[in-house]
Amino acid sequence: MVSLYEGGVYLVNGTELVPEAEAARAKALTGKAVDRETAKKGTIAYSILKEHNTSGDMEHLKLCFDSMASHDITFVGIVQTAKASGMEKFPIPYVLTNCHNTLCAVGGTINEDDHMFGLSAAKKYGGIYVPPHMAVIHQYMRERMAGCKKMILGSDSHTRYGALGTMAVGEGGGELVKQLLCDTYDIAYPGVVAIYLDGAPRPGTGPQDIALAIIGAVFKNGYVKNKVMEFVGPGVSSMTTDFRNGIDVMTTETTCLTSIWRTDDDTKAYLAKHHRAGDFTQLDPEGVAYYDGCVYVDLSTVKPMIALPFHPSNVYEIDELKENLTDILALTEKEAERISGGRAHFTLLDKVKGKDLMVQQAVIAGCAGGNYTNVMEAAQALRGRNCGCGEFSLAVYPSSQPVLADLVKKGAVSDLMNAGAVIRTAFCGPCFGAGDTPCNNGLSIRHTTRNFPNREGSKPGSGQMAAVALMDARSIAATAANGGRLTSAWEMEGWDQVPEYEFDDTSYKNRVYMGYEKGDTASDLIYGPNIKDWPEMSPLTENVLLKVCSKIMDPVTTTDELIPSGETSSYRSNPLGLAEFILSRRDPGYVGRAKEMGRLEIIRRTEGAEAEIKAEPDLETLFAAIRTISGNETVTAEETEIGSVVYAVKPGDGSAREQAASCQRVLGGLANICKEYATKRYRSNVINWGMLPFQLKEEPDFEVGDYIYVPGIRAALDGDLKEIRAYVLGTAGIEPVRELMLYMADMTAEEREIVKAGCLINYNRNR
Template identity: 30%
Template sequence: MDLPRARAHGTVTQRLIDDHLLSGRTEPGEEIALRVDQTLTQDATGTLVMQELEALALDRVRTEASVQYVDHNILQADERNAEDHLFLRSAARRFGLWFSKPGNGVSHPTHMHHFGAPGKTLAGSDSHTCAAGSLGMLAIGTGGLEVALAMAGRPLHLTMPKVWGIRLTGELPPWVSAKDVILELLRRHGVQGGVQRVLEYHGPGLASLTAMDRHVIANMGAELGATTTVFPSDGAVRGFLDGVGRGADFVEITAVEDASYDLDEEIDLSSLEPLIARPTSPGNVVPVREAAGEPITQAVIGSSANPGFRDFAVPAAMVAGRQVPAGVSFDINPTSREILQDLTRRGATFDLIAAGARIHQSGCLGCIGMGQAPAPGSNSLRTFPRNFPGRSGTVDDAVWLCSPETATASALTGAIADPRDWAARTSVAAPPAPDAPDPPSHNDAMLEPPLPPGEAARVQLVRGPNISALPELDPLPDSIHGPVLLKAGDDVSTDEISPAGANALPYRSNIPKLAEFTLTRLDPDYPRRAEAVREDTGHLIVAGANYGQGSSREHAAIAPRYLGLRAVIATSYARIHWQNLVNFGVLPLEFEDPADYDRIGRDDRLRLSGLRGALAPDGEPRLRVHNTTRDEEYTVRHRLSPRQRAAVLAGGVIPALAH
């Protein structure tokens, strides 16, 4: 079938999409459907995904490879996480997934090591799934239900994005690394700069970036709001795959010589300097030299945003023979067992321990607020991807994002330090080149393969008392007349809607209990007020721009929906959260005139009528909203496809499929 071409052509992105396109036109703004080769789920989102597979009555996954990782909730303060881990393992065995045990590694670099392959599509229930674009994959983070549907053999639907070509030239100077590349893009464009775009890197500067460097850059494309990030599959990818023993998976995928992009950008790598994101946004980026001297109490190395051997080996070499000051906690979170083995083989683990570092198990840990929470108001430097308010587990946190070089120089100094200045003071000319083992370690002892179909069919799911059934969702009524229980500002993250951390996250498979934490960082009384009107009128939320940025967790949609949320009116939405609202029957509307946001107050009562007609296949996407408190009217619109309209009308995707 001949499909119209978008303006961008000859790109890696276009080739990957064309090779997997099942329906739709590849023009920006159009809904397309893609075939999914692989899926990735992690434990913070995976429990709901497995329950959704049950609801879909799936017998066995239909993908080439689906992997369930346990990397987020590995802090077992009580029985709840342990129960969920048993449930996830039993579900992986029942439905034919690979299972990565707790402590095996962070999902993204572990998937890259064991399963990533150029030319494949990957759908993951984690927003940083885009990291796999470092290998020339089309890797898209999305809500858990989208991943469950992909496992069931259904296509992944998304709005066709524009392709943003980012040309790299030059080479990174000493003490500047891959983290500074993506921080530079965030400095230029902020957390909304990549919305409805694929970031595709090209140009001569790629030659100096390893596959793991590219992983760092691709991972944090999510912080720009991008649909995903794509790199070519070239010699660097071949070298990586050869190193992990999977050279046969290599396929060269590069843009054609005269490729064109919808948008163009250029970064001269040689012009970059060490950068740092101030609290409390990844987009709040400044040169490290502008923040130098701020005292710190914690520096953490690790996470999917800096997961490679060099990201630990360089800090180990920097601290060798030195001591971290007594007032600084220097934490090391190895991202996989292979990385920990290789660091140990090279003696780097000893150097870190001798310098006063605290070595933790392989996992996400403090990145999702599961341990390592800093003291209120004290500066914590982290090589993590996000520093949204409270994400660390501390309400009044002060988390900064930076490279391993900056974090280590600061840890040794006791204050934020430009690594170039630290090097000058200590007479270290350049970062020591990490002496990586060749070949790197390969350890699949904690990676369980899928059971054969006959054996899998006999597996019973192990369901602990903390795992509740999915809530039943009723159809959308023809009219809504309810209060605005929350008026939120711009860039509200899913961490603020459905908090992570050691208190809330263990209830991720218990929606009624998790709902008690919903939006409490913005309004501690929200759950009680929502419960009071849930059975009567339900309620609405009004929000500013980029509502729902950050994590892909669908809990941020289903928990408010459980509490009676029927519609959100926002200036704009983050991609994944917008789709998650649709998936669970919440109507996402946008102001026709953004100035109307200022005319609505908390507790105003809004009436929307004729909803079922407006969401009919030929319905008008614009609606009038009557503010009965102020006797005003506003125009709002939706941008739902016919498929999404049907889902919202039915109360969500699962009820729609049941009809």
């Protein structure tokens, strides 16, 4: 079904895969010598990156994007940061959508206040404003902005438009601020992995099935981590572009950097249908292209899949699950027990009736599930059928108003409603816990993007726990037709009868504010009472003294665990208010511990080091211990910033949300320590918020409450970062001092200066 090549491969004439070790065969096929470095330039990715690179050095890229996109959880902070840094207008098209805090039902007026801020920013700086319920962010960008050979940057991790020939990257807000200030996105040239598609999907197999099969094969081994996934091969043309979009958006769950697909006549037709025929260019690899790896996918062998809680990579064929139901579900129950930490209970075996698994809820929604093709297939499967009047429910969220309008026109909405489904507007809420939270101990099957622990909205700390399994809309419809009995789409007939989609953008013409290059700098931003400025953050001192305020030994820590989604989203415009939720579902004591460190640093900055030591008597003992270290005999509190540090084995999987880092920073966080960062975007967020991105090769020889002293850190940032000597002082400096060797992966010159300045805001102000 899916297989991985060991080592690099050559793709010859777009169809022949030749392992690097067999380069002589590539020469025989082409009739000329094959050179890896030359062939690297033959990928689609290389040509697009070259066009957008301003450095003149393809090994060290400085990229400028064609457009950007943010939603209403992120755009307030981005605009506030850019404004504080001197931005006067949006220099490129910037789309502000309102698809996350869409429901103005939590926290009084604050969600709609954010929306009004966004509209006022679009008017002042020249942006594009998409009102609530009109479109989810990625569907709008597919319909109106993506095109061949373009690059788009978004403050959402699922910013992926590769199937339309666009290399799109999801990053934290700091990277978007840089583009607004006409700076660049700086990365080393990434590896490029071929995703070679062969054959064609069988009827009933949907894009989520193919995506989950790929994620299951590559996530755990990091095969495509921080690399470009380039979709090639004859199988690409066996699928419509709308179908491809559903696969492409899920590439985020592999931890790749971005994606790109070869394009064809269907891509051309899709763009023409959306009134953008001029955005089409035929994209294919050169006659010989070298890839750093290859994922071979025989589409005809991909069966309906399910990703059980609590990660999109926890993948099984539905048939496989049903054949081994109790054994597999018992493993998931065990994982639920570990995640809940005894605060709540989640069971699955009690949902088994005979040989069947009964689910309580189903959702088809968002940028992955709400596409026209997915919803239409589900509607046709449910025509004349009944979801039942028991505990099982089905909710469907079409991805945009134009999609919904055509589904209404073709009768699909009536078919779904008559079957008992509830139709909602374009909204991302079910994907991150702000809509359709299941009942306690409920299992929801969803064609959405993620099923991380408690991302669906439950709160283990309050004794609540639910879970999500990811499936394709077709198998969800088959399950709904059986009243909630888990059913593979292959158990039903009648798939692949999708009528042609008709795009009508009248709703956009009437409601979307198109303000690019029409900014009025004299107009005012509209602030609600919840919208707060960033608190002051200090520049980095010569030395740092870090208190370990959380230690997380899970294999992976997601951004949902670092800063929960759902109800916290309403506070994303209030840095200190949101920070109250940091690690609340994983380590509830963290906020109090971190706040104490932040308080001490404020005292040092405003009242002086003597007042700081008076406020925390242990500091006197700690500095006495520091002065026993060779070369640190004269260290003073004045030149040593005190703050908190979080240790996690592998933090930052999942969302691009910068608040996972900024919340630590506003509470006085100075560093993260880890074995490795799960994603580039989380590490970038740590850096842009002025925290030190430490890594540690050994197991952590410290506990919560211990202090870690790092001398000469500013000087270390000017070095090679490979060995940074630190010292564990224990809880109060009375234990024997233990040496600790930290390091940081390479940082650009700008990133080093951002950390020294204390955060991106300070760095830009200094300029």
